[in-house]
Amino acid sequence: MRVALFITCYNDTLFPQTGKAVVKVLERLGHEVEFPAGQTCCGQMHWNTGYQAEALPLVGRFVSQFEHAEAVVIPSSSCVAMMRDHYPIMAERIVREGGDASLPARVAALLPRVWEFSEFLTKKLCLTDVGASYPHKVAYHASCHGLRSLGLGDGPEALLRGVKGLELVAIERKEQCCGFGGTFAIKNADVSTAMLEEKVQTVLATGAEECTGCDNSCLMHIGGALHKLHAGTRTRHIAEILAAEEKGAL
Amino acid sequence: MSVMELDPRTALSFPKAAKMLLKETELRGNVRRATETIQAKRRKLVAEKDDWQELRESARQIRAHVLAHLGAYLEEFERNLTRAGGTVHWARNAEEAQAIVVSLAKEAGAQEVIKIKSMTTEEIHLNGALEEAGIHAYETDLAELILQLGHDTPSHIVVPALHKNRAQIREIFKREMNLPELGSAPEDLAEAARRFLREKFLRVHTAVSGANFLIAETGGICIVESEGNGRMCLTLPDTLIAVVGIEKVLPRFGDLEVMLQLLARSATGERMNPYNSIWTGVRPGDGPRKMHVVLLDNARTEVLADKEGRQTLQCIRCAACLNACPVYRQTGGHAYGSVYAGPIGAILTPQLMEMKHGQSLPYASSLCGACYEVCPVKINIPEVLIHLRNEVVKRHGPLAPEAIALRMVATLFRSERRFRAAQRLGRMAQTLLARRELKIVGQNVGQADWGDSQWIHWLPGMLGGWTRSRDLEAIPSESFREWWDRRSK
Numbered sequence A: 001m002r003v004a005l006f007i008t009c010y011n012d013t014l015f016p017q018t019g020k021a022v023v024k025v026l027e028r029l030g031h032e033v034e035f036p037a038g039q040t041c042c043g044q045m046h047w048n049t050g051y052q053a054e055a056l057p058l059v060g061r062f063v064s065q066f067e068h069a070e071a072v073v074i075p076s077s078s079c080v081a082m083m084r085d086h087y088p089i090m091a092e093r094i095v096r097e098g099g100d101a102s103l104p105a106r107v108a109a110l111l112p113r114v115w116e117f118s119e120f121l122t123k124k125l126c127l128t129d130v131g132a133s134y135p136h137k138v139a140y141h142a143s144c145h146g147l148r149s150l151g152l153g154d155g156p157e158a159l160l161r162g163v164k165g166l167e168l169v170a171i172e173r174k175e176q177c178c179g180f181g182g183t184f185a186i187k188n189a190d191v192s193t194a195m196l197e198e199k200v201q202t203v204l205a206t207g208a209e210e211c212t213g214c215d216n217s218c219l220m221h222i223g224g225a226l227h228k229l230h231a232g233t234r235t236r237h238i239a240e241i242l243a244a245e246e247k248g249a250l
Numbered sequence B: 001m002s003v004m005e006l007d008p009r010t011a012l013s014f015p016k017a018a019k020m021l022l023k024e025t026e027l028r029g030n031v032r033r034a035t036e037t038i039q040a041k042r043r044k045l046v047a048e049k050d051d052w053q054e055l056r057e058s059a060r061q062i063r064a065h066v067l068a069h070l071g072a073y074l075e076e077f078e079r080n081l082t083r084a085g086g087t088v089h090w091a092r093n094a095e096e097a098q099a100i101v102v103s104l105a106k107e108a109g110a111q112e113v114i115k116i117k118s119m120t121t122e123e124i125h126l127n128g129a130l131e132e133a134g135i136h137a138y139e140t141d142l143a144e145l146i147l148q149l150g151h152d153t154p155s156h157i158v159v160p161a162l163h164k165n166r167a168q169i170r171e172i173f174k175r176e177m178n179l180p181e182l183g184s185a186p187e188d189l190a191e192a193a194r195r196f197l198r199e200k201f202l203r204v205h206t207a208v209s210g211a212n213f214l215i216a217e218t219g220g221i222c223i224v225e226s227e228g229n230g231r232m233c234l235t236l237p238d239t240l241i242a243v244v245g246i247e248k249v250l251p252r253f254g255d256l257e258v259m260l261q262l263l264a265r266s267a268t269g270e271r272m273n274p275y276n277s278i279w280t281g282v283r284p285g286d287g288p289r290k291m292h293v294v295l296l297d298n299a300r301t302e303v304l305a306d307k308e309g310r311q312t313l314q315c316i317r318c319a320a321c322l323n324a325c326p327v328y329r330q331t332g333g334h335a336y337g338s339v340y341a342g343p344i345g346a347i348l349t350p351q352l353m354e355m356k357h358g359q360s361l362p363y364a365s366s367l368c369g370a371c372y373e374v375c376p377v378k379i380n381i382p383e384v385l386i387h388l389r390n391e392v393v394k395r396h397g398p399l400a401p402e403a404i405a406l407r408m409v410a411t412l413f414r415s416e417r418r419f420r421a422a423q424r425l426g427r428m429a430q431t432l433l434a435r436r437e438l439k440i441v442g443q444n445v446g447q448a449d450w451g452d453s454q455w456i457h458w459l460p461g462m463l464g465g466w467t468r469s470r471d472l473e474a475i476p477s478e479s480f481r482e483w484w485d486r487r488s489k
């Protein structure tokens, strides 16, 4: 299959290793990856913070960059949730405000081909073993958007259980938000920190070497606290684990 | 922190109030324990209903239908209650509602009233207005009684004294009821409250209540509760005055079948509320001689007019969203500066204030969606939060520093060239802040890039909120798209 990668703005800038890992996994599975050059951001930060007018132009941008693709893969559950939950109403609003009248239909046609990375593997390709090997003790953090908006369910954990040598451990109260929430972490830094402290305690209680997930934004949040505490446990996107092979690391 | 006035017009912003409350270790422990207990009970009872999702959908449709025909159902309610011997009063705002209740209480010759737990009367600060008119209100709900005696305010819409533990309650009773010997068992406390309240039930002849539902078809008001004190207030007094938000109406008696199943399970984790009372007008020899229902608007009409905010009025005040909320879990209810705390408060309060107050509340959420997941009437709270944030931004104007910064970022996303340039610029700018790790921290899990990584430990201004509790991994030397360019050459 020819897969178009939407890397997302923050993965592109801050976590290129995640994108490289996605490419590696998809190519290993025999797919061809393309990277439409005009892509930037899905608009989540602006939309969720109240700057809706600023987010609107990004809908048309995404659609025109990706509508030709057989499948679009995005290694960030919150960006996919942003599209599924909001792009249809955003497109309608664009029309109401005199913009491109073709957009609602194009959004509707494109969205069924848009996949979060782990769900592309488990739901589209129906795989749980992607040939990875990673002999470490790993905890899985279920990011809220993946859990509730996308309904990823057991998918990511099934993939991790399929990794050779990996010991998967469960985080207590795993449905509880880590406190990131985009600009929430800054606007409500104290509450966010209190939520994070609870999450970090439950992560550390697992004794895992690493904490993984489908969204680098939550992992950056949890990982940032672990680093500040010199906890020794670090965070890593699930794609990087699934990319790892027996001979050595990515 | 002791008492905070729950008035959105004067309350501290959410982040400020939250910051103070986060220091209250005992309170936070109480909130965590209580919400976990209720959640566990709820989860068990929801799991035994195979048709839970269908029930939620029915409830959503009933409530949405009511809101689309609110005027007609309210008039039907008025006709039917009037026919049954009751009287309906219409109050545009809090002041009108206060004035109506005060004059009705005076008409009844009351110097005291007994009250059933009601968040709506808290919303309009009724007790204060009664007090000013020389009428003392006795709260009869156990939790409300604890708060009244402890000079405290509700922190939860179903369990208002949820932030207090048993030892604290005992101290309040000992002091305020003058019971130095009071034991600490739950039965001791219940017995003390019972003796205290029985005397009021027998002495006071006017009651003030809220209502969970109005039934248009019959003109009845429905009140559910756990203690039976509410039923005392409904049956013993001569005069009953109920203050009810206009959105609480249901079309038919039969709709209670859906609503009561959802409400009891969502609110207290019970299959059915222990006391379900429906009072419909007056009849000789049974219950109050006079029954008044004050229908309160207080900006609900404005909420109804807003297509995107309207679903807020579907709420049946079960508090499941509070119990599930990871933000509420940390702060408790007082941080929300309103009787309506938690996720529902974060969307309802600013709308009832017509967006003039409570503007920090729509931001008091990480948008995790736990509230939406449990809401028995399927209010998409995150969606409404986002809508209200947009309303707040509109009111702040284009010159707010945050607006300027976010608009600048938005222009980057509209052009690939600008976005690339910004990535390069960010890398350059961070050289002052980022530090290479001197040694490899942690267990070095087979990764070469770990030793190379740089971290930022301090950020200026608003962004410092991040680095107070989290380090930030620095921007790496090559972006993904630069790597892709190199690879495809």
Ligand code: SF4
Residues within 6 Å of the ligand: B266, B314, B315, B316, B317, B318, B319, B320, B321, B322, B344, B371, B374, B375, B376, B377, B378, B379
């Ligand atoms: S918003 Fe939903 S969950 Fe929250 S109190 Fe209202 S009905 Fe209950």
